[in-house]
Amino acid sequence: MARTRRADYQRSNRIRTLPLSDPEQAAIAAHRLLQTRDAIGRRALASGLLAVLSTQTGVRVPDLVVPDEHQPHRRSGGRIVYSLQGDYRRRAPSADDPTVARGGRPLGRIRVLNRTPARGDVVRPSAFLNTLLHEFCHHYDAERLGILHSFHTSGFYARIRHLRDQIEAGAGDGLEDGVAAPALLEEGPLPLLERLWSIIRGL
Numbered sequence: 001m002a003r004t005r006r007a008d009y010q011r012s013n014r015i016r017t018l019p020l021s022d023p024e025q026a027a028i029a030a031h032r033l034l035q036t037r038d039a040i041g042r043r044a045l046a047s048g049l050l051a052v053l054s055t056q057t058g059v060r061v062p063d064l065v066v067p068d069e070h071q072p073h074r075r076s077g078g079r080i081v082y083s084l085q086g087d088y089r090r091r092a093p094s095a096d097d098p099t100v101a102r103g104g105r106p107l108g109r110i111r112v113l114n115r116t117p118a119r120g121d122v123v124r125p126s127a128f129l130n131t132l133l134h135e136f137c138h139h140y141d142a143e144r145l146g147i148l149h150s151f152h153t154s155g156f157y158a159r160i161r162h163l164r165d166q167i168e169a170g171a172g173d174g175l176e177d178g179v180a181a182p183a184l185l186e187e188g189p190l191p192l193l194e195r196l197w198s199i200i201r202g203l
Contacts, residue, residue, distance in 0.1 A: 017159065025052055026170055086112040088108065088142075
């Protein structure tokens with residue numbers, strides 16, 4: 001591993017938190033996202049959640065695409081052995097303004113596929129949210145930590161867990177403050193904290 005990439009790996013492994021300034025606001029945005037299944041609606045609501053997370057963590061808002069397509073996948077022996085739920089890419093900086101890509105587009109671009117690899121069913125809301133948070137952590141690494149080639153280190157996964165824990169705590173604060181939220185599509189009549197935590201805990 002080259003010296004720069006080794007330093008990035010070690011830095012990624014060392015940083016284990018991804019603090020939010022207002023977890024309740026993030027929880028409300030995540031809750032709204034969990035209620036929709038169509039690609040257009042998910043793109044709109046997921047973009048809203050990304051805007052909240054980006055503002056609270058001091059990074060630029062990434063671009064988001066949600067193709068209503070099967071997840072790319074590979075088979076072996078008739079079974080799916082790999083599928084791509086989503087990915088993160090960095091565009092080349094503009095020569096005129098290196099803070100954006102050509103045409104003024106964001107440097108960061110997140111893609112989350114809306115359908116399962118084999119049958120083409122709509123991806124479960126919890127799985128969609130999980131992928132979105134995962135790719136946002138890659139964006140955070142590039143924008144805030146300066147790690148353009150973000151590694152899947154133990155620190156990276158610790159940052160994802162910290163992000164999820166804050167969203168769960170934000171849902172609890174919302175209940176205590178009397179913030180009402182609509183019921184989730186897939187969940188029973190549990191309190192918001194329990195419903196949202198049951199989803200996030202399984203990510």
